[in-house]
Amino acid sequence: MKILVPVKRVIDYNVKVRVKADGTGVDLANVKMSMNPFDEIAVEEAMRLKEAGKATEVVAISCGVTACQETLRTAMAIGADRSVLVETDVELQPLAVAKLLAAVAKKEAPQLIILGKQAIDDDANQTGQMLAALLGWSQATFASKVVIGDGKASVTREVDGGLETIEITLPAIVTTDLRLNEPRYATLPNIMKAKKKPLEVVKPADLGVDVAPRLATVSVAEPPKRSAGIKVADVAALVDKLKNEAKVIA
Amino acid sequence: MSLLVIAEHDNASLKTATLNAITAAVKIGGEIHVLVAGSGCGAVAEQAAKVAGVAKVRVADAAHFGDQTAENLAALIVANAAGYSHILAPATSNGKNTLPRVAALLDVAQISEISAVVDADTFVRPIYAGNAMATVKSADATKVITVRTTGFDAAAATGGSAVVEALAAGADLGLSRLIGRELTKSARPELGAAKIIVSGGRGMGSGENYHKVLEPLADKLGAAMGASRAAVDAGFVPNDYQVGQTGKIVAPQLYIAIGISGAIQHLAGMKDSKVIVAINKDADAPIFQVADYGLVADLFTAVPELVAAL
Numbered sequence: 029m030k031i032l033v034p035v036k037r038v039i040d041y042n043v044k045v046r047v048k049a050d051g052t053g054v055d056l057a058n059v060k061m062s063m064n065p066f067d068e069i070a071v072e073e074a075m076r077l078k079e080a081g082k083a084t085e086v087v088a089i090s091c092g093v094t095a096c097q098e099t100l101r102t103a104m105a106i107g108a109d110r111s112v113l114v115e116t117d118v119e120l121q122p123l124a125v126a127k128l129l130a131a132v133a134k135k136e137a138p139q140l141i142i143l144g145k146q147a148i149d150d151d152a153n154q155t156g157q158m159l160a161a162l163l164g165w166s167q168a169t170f171a172s173k174v175v176i177g178d179g180k181a182s183v184t185r186e187v188d189g190g191l192e193t194i195e196i197t198l199p200a201i202v203t204t205d206l207r208l209n210e211p212r213y214a215t216l217p218n219i220m221k222a223k224k225k226p227l228e229v230v231k232p233a234d235l236g237v238d239v240a241p242r243l244a245t246v247s248v249a250e251p252p253k254r255s256a257g258i259k260v261a262d263v264a265a266l267v268d269k270l271k272n273e274a275k276v277i278a
Numbered sequence: 279m280s281l282l283v284i285a286e287h288d289n290a291s292l293k294t295a296t297l298n299a300i301t302a303a304v305k306i307g308g309e310i311h312v313l314v315a316g317s318g319c320g321a322v323a324e325q326a327a328k329v330a331g332v333a334k335v336r337v338a339d340a341a342h343f344g345d346q347t348a349e350n351l352a353a354l355i356v357a358n359a360a361g362y363s364h365i366l367a368p369a370t371s372n373g374k375n376t377l378p379r380v381a382a383l384l385d386v387a388q389i390s391e392i393s394a395v396v397d398a399d400t401f402v403r404p405i406y407a408g409n410a411m412a413t414v415k416s417a418d419a420t421k422v423i424t425v426r427t428t429g430f431d432a433a434a435a436t437g438g439s440a441v442v443e444a445l446a447a448g449a450d451l452g453l454s455r456l457i458g459r460e461l462t463k464s465a466r467p468e469l470g471a472a473k474i475i476v477s478g479g480r481g482m483g484s485g486e487n488y489h490k491v492l493e494p495l496a497d498k499l500g501a502a503m504g505a506s507r508a509a510v511d512a513g514f515v516p517n518d519y520q521v522g523q524t525g526k527i528v529a530p531q532l533y534i535a536i537g538i539s540g541a542i543q544h545l546a547g548m549k550d551s552k553v554i555v556a557i558n559k560d561a562d563a564p565i566f567q568v569a570d571y572g573l574v575a576d577l578f579t580a581v582p583e584l585v586a587a588l
Contacts, residue, residue: 039406044409045406045407045409045410047409047410054405054406054410121387122378122387122388123381123382123385123386123387123388126382145524146524148406148407148523149405149406150390150405151390151391151404151405151406151407151523152388152390153374153378153390154378154381154388154390155378156378157348157375157376157377157378157379157382158378158379158381158382158388159382160348160349160379161352161378161379161380161382161383162382165453166349166453166454167348167349167375167379167454168454169348169374169375170371170375172517182457185371186371186517186518187371187372187459187518188370188371188372188470188518188526189459189461189462189518190459190460190461190462190516190517190518191459191460191461191516191517192456192458192459192460192461193456193457193458193459194347194454194455194456194457195454195455195457196453196454197452197453197454205517205524206507206511206524207510207511207517242386242387242416242417242418243387243389243414243415243416243417244414244415244417245412245413245414246400246413246414246415247412247413248405248410248411248412248413249410249411249413250410250411251404251408251409251410251411254549254554254568256566256567256568256569256572257554257569257570257571257572258570258571258572259561259566259571259572259573259574260571260572260573262573262575263573263575263580263583263584263587264587266555266571266573266584267584267587267588269571270532270553270555270571274532274553274570274571276474276531276532276552276553277474277499277532277588
């Protein structure tokens with residue numbers, strides 16, 4: 029079984045986000061970029077399935093600027109066998125990414141596509157579901173456990189009320205939640221090895237996909253600031269404030 | 279112009295999140311229809327018909343909608359999408375699971391978790407874990423939208439008298455099926471709808487402490503109980519307690535953060551609360567930068583004192 033793992037290059041999760049003064053977006057100049065943390069979990073899950081003998085090949089794929097090659101090298105350092113970059117400078121929105129991934133998936137014919145449930149930059153939480161729709165496949169989003177069976181998979185999902193387990197028909201899409209696994213660190217020998225693994229570059233036009241954005245960003249602003257309040261001396265003072273100043277308890 | 283709101287329900291009752299999404303639809307403007315897809319969901323349709331502002335309730339009642347699987351639900355919504363300028367759902371786990379699938383099938387963008395409506399094409403949504411607010415304008419014929427429930431008040435559950443009509447259910451795609459659910463059973467209010475939330479973090483030390491220390495406080499206040507990611511990852515409480523960027527987004531009247539340091543991902547889920555109280559023994563914890571009232575104290579003595587004082 030082949031597994032496809034889409035990965036996104038995003039601002040590193042430790043970086044403090046700053047809105048640009050002209051309100052056109054977030055300042056990404058000279059900012060550390062990394063693989064989307066949810067996608068790291070996806071790569072790790074694919075590797076565990078390969079190590080368990082459930083998968084034979086893991087192919088990483090990324091869509092975006094040339095620098096996404098670094099993200100693909102990271103995926104290959106974790107263990108992906110090879111990778112594909114769909115290279116473009118156009119701002120890619122989830123629908124465009126899903127179309128590019130669907131085009132690659134039709135060529136690669138994987139049985140499973142595992143990707144993060146959301147990217148920590150646009151927080152859209154759309155690409156996996158859209159990809160499933162475009163391919164006409166089943167989907168298991170927000171996964172915290174994946175068990176591969178014969179032509180089926182059983183996936184435990186984190187939902188509002190707790191957990192639910194569904195059975196999906198392969199081929200299928202799985203999107204990862206935080207508690208699916210803890211990704212390994214790439215070792216130095218594996219980082220070196222990853223540099224020699226195959227990385228194919230294609231363009232959206234080669235795949236026949238129109239990637240024009242559908243949403244225009246009018247402006248990006250700082251959220252309303254919440255100022256720090258006061259420190260109270262003890263429990264009695266806290267209760268007094270809640271009752272008489274904030275009036276949130278009777 | 280007509281708008282379609284997808285109802286969130288459990289086949290027995292309409293969930294409050296639907297009422298928040300209806301308010302977002304009211305702000306956009308137009309005739310509001312509600313789609314209730316479920317199995318044996320007649321009572322839900324009746325409740326939806328009473329919601330103020332709803333003109334029509336469309337009901338698809340069939341066994342294969344009972345578990346809200348995304349594949350069947352999305353196919354139903356798409357089959358009935360004609361004529362709607364906007365399709366909205368609350369940004370619950372069901373809404374987030376299903377609506378992107380609808381958008382892709384309609385070949386339109388989805389606008390995720392809007393927190394405000396500017397006009398019929400333009401919306402505000404948080405990005406980067408709420409560290410920036412983007413105003414986006416859609417050029418698509420149909421706007422597919424998930425609604426951040428904390429951004430909109432709930433519509434009145436009574437006062438409406440909508441027409442109820444049955445929809446053809448369509449075929450079961452058979453792509454996925456529910457095997458089982460482990461849902462947290464609790465007599466407390468739901469996190470998303472609670473007026474007061476008592477939330478615990480890593481500082482609780484164990485699941486046993488979490489329950490022993492926080493439950494009496496939650497009982498006294500009639501509060502829902504939440505947790506930080508650290509507390510969930512450590513196994514103190516199940517995943518559905520998690521408040522934060524990737525957990526639940528809440529905005530109660532009062533949020534009491536106990537033994538929570540205040541990682542940015544946690545703040546993303548609760549910083550719109552009206553009043554925030556933090557109890558933490560570390561005076562430098564970032565949670566104090568957003569708290570209205572901070573108490574630097576050992577939670578194991580302060581919380582029982584608080585329970586006694588209330």
